[in-house]
Amino acid sequence: MNEPLTSSKSYKIDFNGNGSDFFGVIIVNWLLTIVTLGLYYPWAKAKRLQFLYGETSLNGDSFSFHGTGKEMFKGFLKAILIFISLYGLLALFIYLKIPFVGLLLFYLGFIAILPLAIHGSYRYRMSRTSWRGIRFGYRGDRNELTKNFFKWIFFTIISLGLYGSWMSINLRKYLLNNVRFGEIEMNYEGDGGDYFILNLKGYFLTVFTLGIYAFWWQKDLFEYYIDNLSLNKGKDEIQLNSTVTGGGFFKLAFVNLFILIGTLGLGYAWVVTRTMKYIFSNIELEGNIDLDSIQQTEANYKDATGEDISDFLDLDFVM
Amino acid sequence: MKNKTIGVFYDGNSSVPQPIELSFDKGTSMFHFELANNTANSWKLESVSFEKKGMALNLQHGEETVQSIMVKDSDFIRDLTVFRKNNGQLDWYHKLLNLGLTSHAFFAFLIMLFIGLSYVYAIPWVAEKSVVLIPEDYDDKLGSNFFQENMFFSSVDSVKTAALNAFAKELKLKNNKPIKFTVVDSDIVNAFALPDGNIVVYQGILDEMKSYEELVALIGHEVSHVNNRHSMKAICRSLSGYLFISAILGDANGIMATIGDNVNSLQSLSFSREFEHQADLDGFEILVSNGVNPQGMSDLFKRLQQDNTISIPEFLSSHPLTEERISYIDKMIKTRSFEAKTNDKLKGIFEKLKK
Numbered sequence: 151m152n153e154p155l156t157s158s159k160s161y162k163i164d165f166n167g168n169g170s171d172f173f174g175v176i177i178v179n180w181l182l183t184i185v186t187l188g189l190y191y192p193w194a195k196a197k198r199l200q201f202l203y204g205e206t207s208l209n210g211d212s213f214s215f216h217g218t219g220k221e222m223f224k225g226f227l228k229a230i231l232i233f234i235s236l237y238g239l240l241a242l243f244i245y246l247k248i249p250f251v252g253l254l255l256f257y258l259g260f261i262a263i264l265p266l267a268i269h270g271s272y273r274y275r276m277s278r279t280s281w282r283g284i285r286f287g288y289r290g291d292r293n294e295l296t297k298n299f300f301k302w303i304f305f306t307i308i309s310l311g312l313y314g315s316w317m318s319i320n321l322r323k324y325l326l327n328n329v330r331f332g333e334i335e336m337n338y339e340g341d342g343g344d345y346f347i348l349n350l351k352g353y354f355l356t357v358f359t360l361g362i363y364a365f366w367w368q369k370d371l372f373e374y375y376i377d378n379l380s381l382n383k384g385k386d387e388i389q390l391n392s393t394v395t396g397g398g399f400f401k402l403a404f405v406n407l408f409i410l411i412g413t414l415g416l417g418y419a420w421v422v423t424r425t426m427k428y429i430f431s432n433i434e435l436e437g438n439i440d441l442d443s444i445q446q447t448e449a450n451y452k453d454a455t456g457e458d459i460s461d462f463l464d465l466d467f468v469m
Numbered sequence: 470m471k472n473k474t475i476g477v478f479y480d481g482n483s484s485v486p487q488p489i490e491l492s493f494d495k496g497t498s499m500f501h502f503e504l505a506n507n508t509a510n511s512w513k514l515e516s517v518s519f520e521k522k523g524m525a526l527n528l529q530h531g532e533e534t535v536q537s538i539m540v541k542d543s544d545f546i547r548d549l550t551v552f553r554k555n556n557g558q559l560d561w562y563h564k565l566l567n568l569g570l571t572s573h574a575f576f577a578f579l580i581m582l583f584i585g586l587s588y589v590y591a592i593p594w595v596a597e598k599s600v601v602l603i604p605e606d607y608d609d610k611l612g613s614n615f616f617q618e619n620m621f622f623s624s625v626d627s628v629k630t631a632a633l634n635a636f637a638k639e640l641k642l643k644n645n646k647p648i649k650f651t652v653v654d655s656d657i658v659n660a661f662a663l664p665d666g667n668i669v670v671y672q673g674i675l676d677e678m679k680s681y682e683e684l685v686a687l688i689g690h691e692v693s694h695v696n697n698r699h700s701m702k703a704i705c706r707s708l709s710g711y712l713f714i715s716a717i718l719g720d721a722n723g724i725m726a727t728i729g730d731n732v733n734s735l736q737s738l739s740f741s742r743e744f745e746h747q748a749d750l751d752g753f754e755i756l757v758s759n760g761v762n763p764q765g766m767s768d769l770f771k772r773l774q775q776d777n778t779i780s781i782p783e784f785l786s787s788h789p790l791t792e793e794r795i796s797y798i799d800k801m802i803k804t805r806s807f808e809a810k811t812n813d814k815l816k817g818i819f820e821k822l823k824k
Binding site: 174184205 | 479480481482483484485486520521522523525526533534535536537539562566568570571573574576577580584
């Protein structure tokens with residue numbers, strides 16, 4: 151244990167879920183959601199996430215999602231309250247015959263909610279995810295994120311959207327660099343400029359090839375995400391590496407499309423499990439962190455409001 | 470039952486795997502295991518939550534510090550599941566989940582059937598009934614906005630507009646709000662009613678007509694749309710159908726939503742057919758009650774169908790006209806008794822309306 155240099159270890163990340171099991175989860179969710187006139191939705195979401203996380207494994211041990219329907223239902227109610235007050239504010243100003251002030255406040259409020267929702271959903275999702283009983287955690291600062299977020303939005307607007315690439319990468323960097331898994335820290339090293347060029351190239355080649363390049367563009371984006379990601383614990387490190395190919399994405403999308411059309415959408419469960427399987431079987435981990443000696447460091451966090459606001463706004467960029 | 474197996478224990482504080490021998494006592498419903506430092510542990514069955522992970526079973530225990538045991542022995546897992554089932558420990562959710570693919574596919578079929586039935590029968594009915602909740606002011610606002618926007622680019626024939634209004638004044642229309650007619654100088658063969666009582670008639674359709682009875686039929690038909698609030702009903706139906714579909718399928722996936730969208734537009738098409746039928750029946754009644762020969766309605770439709778063999782006149786495409794529509798009118802003419810005599814005043818105004 152006290153050797154200065156630990157030799158490189160082998161890691162394996164996998165998705166083992168099969169379509170028919172996931173189909174069962176979805177159908178039972180649907181049934182209960184309809185019977186309860188929609189009230190079951192938060193519980194349904196918990197079941198779906200529990201399945202997807204539970205079927206993902208690292209070195210043979212599964213991840214767990216501990217979030218419950220009750221937590222998300224409470225968050226759901228708070229999220230509704232926040233949206234109602236926003237709309238109420240707008241209605242009040244329209245009633246006072248100063249709709250422009252109302253609209254301005256409404257949009258500002260909406261933008262201000264975004265970083266709060268992102269922050270909240272990261273804290274919740276990470277804290278409720280574990281592997282071998284060790285929790286993930288998100289240590290970002292809410293005020294810092296909000297300040298940065300407004301700054302990035304401002305730059306994006308005055309640069310007519312050009313800054314968007316930098317904004318995406320800065321946001322991703324801030325979020326991922328604050329993710330912990332026990333004492334292991336996550337680290338993302340992307341650059342807005344590289345990302346901009348990647349997208350510019352992807353866009354033009356996709357147009358020139360009448361859309362065919364889109365799969366290779368997708369591959370480049372995925373690679374840029376995964377290859378810049380690493381885990382650190384003291385001096386030890388795990389580097390992530392993507393092995394996806396444009397052809398692989400093409401085949402995946404093509405078959406998925408056929409499944410969806412052929413089953414009138416009912417094959418959705420198989421589409422999800424196939425996609426997860428493809429993605430996770432194409433992420434390689436290399437390094438020397440000892441996964442058998444991680445200590446619990448992150449606290450529990452059970453407020454799902456941010457998670458639910460993100461759900462309302464369809465912000466689906468939690469990892 | 471197999472009541473001993475090996476498992477891996479995690480203490481909730483570190484990721485160190487601790488191999489253990491796990492035993493289950495059926496009599497007391499307790500799990501027992503001993504750790505490497507010789508501490509004995511016992512978990513009550515009810516305080517353990519079970520999670521199936523692929524082929525393995527994960528047993529979790531504790532609130533803040535969650536301890537867990539991973540078991541991979543399929544015989545042990547099967548026997549434990551049977552035991553829990555027999556002792557009523559398996560909740561209804563897992564019972565539903567364990568029913569298997571065939572039952573789930575059957576559920577899916579039932580759900581689709583339920584959605585389909587509520588979409589075709591329940592939703593339109595609710596939507597139509599809910600029109601009562603919308604104040605008539607809103608119909609008026611909607612209609613007059615549309616009227617102003619449309620008439621801005623149309624040339625209104627004021628002389629003929631006055632004549633058509635005088636024509637309508639001679640008729641009992643059973644209207645529940647003031648009806649105002651406008652004649653637009655255009656070759657378009659069309660007429661339409663707005664929810665606020667504005668009825669727009671194009672010169673083109675007047676030129677097609679050979680008798681004043683046909684004009685009465687047209688007026689009767691359009692007034693029925695206004696009286697029954699057909700526009701508002703159509704809006705409510707199509708909107709609620711759309712909302713229903715997107716609420717059900719919204720988070721399922723994009724393709725389903727697109728399919729749903731197209732189904733929705735098909736459905737609104739047959740809705741309007743139903744409304745046309747009602748307007749035809751009401752129009753027929755107006756003809757009869759005003760002592761005008763209902764043959765005018767049949768003539769109007771036949772003429773519109775025959776005279777425009779090359780391009781379908783707009784009146785037909787926005788008011789789907791089929792052989793069926795003509796045949797049920799002809800049938801009513803044969804079966805209903807009515808008294809009709811020539812109305813010279815209407816005939817006189819009608820002549821002025823023609824070019």
